[in-house]
Amino acid sequence: MANDATLSQAAARLGEAKRVLITTHVSPDGDGIGSGLGLALALEGLGKEAVIQLADPVPEYLHFLPGQDRIRCAEPNEEGWDALVTLDCGDWRRLGDAPGDTALFGCVINLDHHRGNEEFGDLNVIDPAASATGLMVFHLLRELGAPIGADAALALYTAIATDTGFFCYSNTDVTTFEAATELVRSGAYPYAVHHALNESHPPSRLRMMHQALGLMEFAGDGRIGMIVLDSTAFDRAKASPEDAEGLVELPRSIAMVEVAVLLRPTTEATAFKASLRSKWKADVARIATRFGGGGHARAAGCTLEGPLETTRDRLVAAIQEELNRGE
Numbered sequence: 344m345a346n347d348a349t350l351s352q353a354a355a356r357l358g359e360a361k362r363v364l365i366t367t368h369v370s371p372d373g374d375g376i377g378s379g380l381g382l383a384l385a386l387e388g389l390g391k392e393a394v395i396q397l398a399d400p401v402p403e404y405l406h407f408l409p410g411q412d413r414i415r416c417a418e419p420n421e422e423g424w425d426a427l428v429t430l431d432c433g434d435w436r437r438l439g440d441a442p443g444d445t446a447l448f449g450c451v452i453n454l455d456h457h458r459g460n461e462e463f464g465d466l467n468v469i470d471p472a473a474s475a476t477g478l479m480v481f482h483l484l485r486e487l488g489a490p491i492g493a494d495a496a497l498a499l500y501t502a503i504a505t506d507t508g509f510f511c512y513s514n515t516d517v518t519t520f521e522a523a524t525e526l527v528r529s530g531a532y533p534y535a536v537h538h539a540l541n542e543s544h545p546p547s548r549l550r551m552m553h554q555a556l557g558l559m560e561f562a563g564d565g566r567i568g569m570i571v572l573d574s575t576a577f578d579r580a581k582a583s584p585e586d587a588e589g590l591v592e593l594p595r596s597i598a599m600v601e602v603a604v605l606l607r608p609t610t611e612a613t614a615f616k617a618s619l620r621s622k623w624k625a626d627v628a629r630i631a632t633r634f635g636g637g638g639h640a641r642a643a644g645c646t647l648e649g650p651l652e653t654t655r656d657r658l659v660a661a662i663q664e665e666l667n668r669g670e
């Protein structure tokens with residue numbers, strides 16, 4: 344690509360910048376928030392001004408991360424900045440209205456690990472082999488010669504831990520472990536992250552899980568495991584949308600299942616959000632892309648329009664096609 348950039352080119356541009364705005368995708372997750380905080384804290388250590396601008400608030404489960412006083416969310420950005428860094432986002436529209444007009448930025452640096460990134464930046468550093476955007480930020484900071492303090496290390500460790508399922512998913516490699524080692528050396532405490540993410544759920548999360556287990560269904564001779572959550576399930580569990588985050592792991596844990604799906608309502612009555620996961624072969628990013636979404640080969644998502652029954656059938660048909668393709 345014409346404006347494909349290396350980490351060192353991005354580091355050089357950031358080195359020159361005095362004021363940097365950082366953002367990530369709507370419904371931000373551990374990788375988006377963790378990489379954003381890690382980058383902001385380290386840039387501040389270099390004497391720069393760094394602010395994180397988001398379209399959606401930080402979810403409750405990530406409130407343990409330090410440095411959140413530099414996150415803005417209420418209004419879209421209207422100020423000028425030397426650089427905008429977009430993290431973990433393959434598509435400018437998925438940033439929502441957070442950054443405001445592109446004319447406000449001296450340059451836009453797009454740092455991401457999603458295959459199929461639309462390369463909307465002036466500099467695009469896209470590495471689909473990177474297990475997390477947090478890993479790319481870690482390498483960027485090394486290029487910059489920026490010290491990583493304990494708070495930044497905790498944030499980047501969290502980014503990597505969440506996107507690799509605590510160093511278990513197929514994207515976990517030697518580079519991932521090497522970075523994690525360095526981050527722990529810099530002060531990230533792994534148990535603090537495990538505790539915050541896996542031992543601190545509200546009871547409503549487990550009530551939601553109970554509902555989800557009761558709603559598990561199978562298709563494609565048991566190779567597709569699916570949970571469809573409607574608003575009744577949330578009412579019964581007295582749960583919030585956040586309580587359903589990650590429940591797609593339940594059907595994925597079953598031996599026969601190759602593709603796992605979690606389908607849940609959105610704020611619009613006729614739209615449903617699908618989370619897709621696979622194990623060895625099926626490319627779920629290809630399926631999500633067909634419906635206007637995206638992601639990685641083993642973890643992807645999309646939003647489907649239409650009544651629930653039709654949505655489920657269209658999705659199952661597309662997954663079945665992908666499973667047949669791989670045979």
Ligand code: 5GP
Nearest residue numbers: 617618619636637638639642643644645646
């Ligand atoms: P999750 O299922 O946890 O929401 O997302 C899994 C992966 O798919 C993440 O990498 C996420 O960024 C991506 N993803 C989820 N939903 C969408 C979507 O609507 N559009 C795009 N482009 N990617 C998505």
Ligand code: MN
Nearest residue numbers: 374431476506
């Ligand atoms: Mn990510």
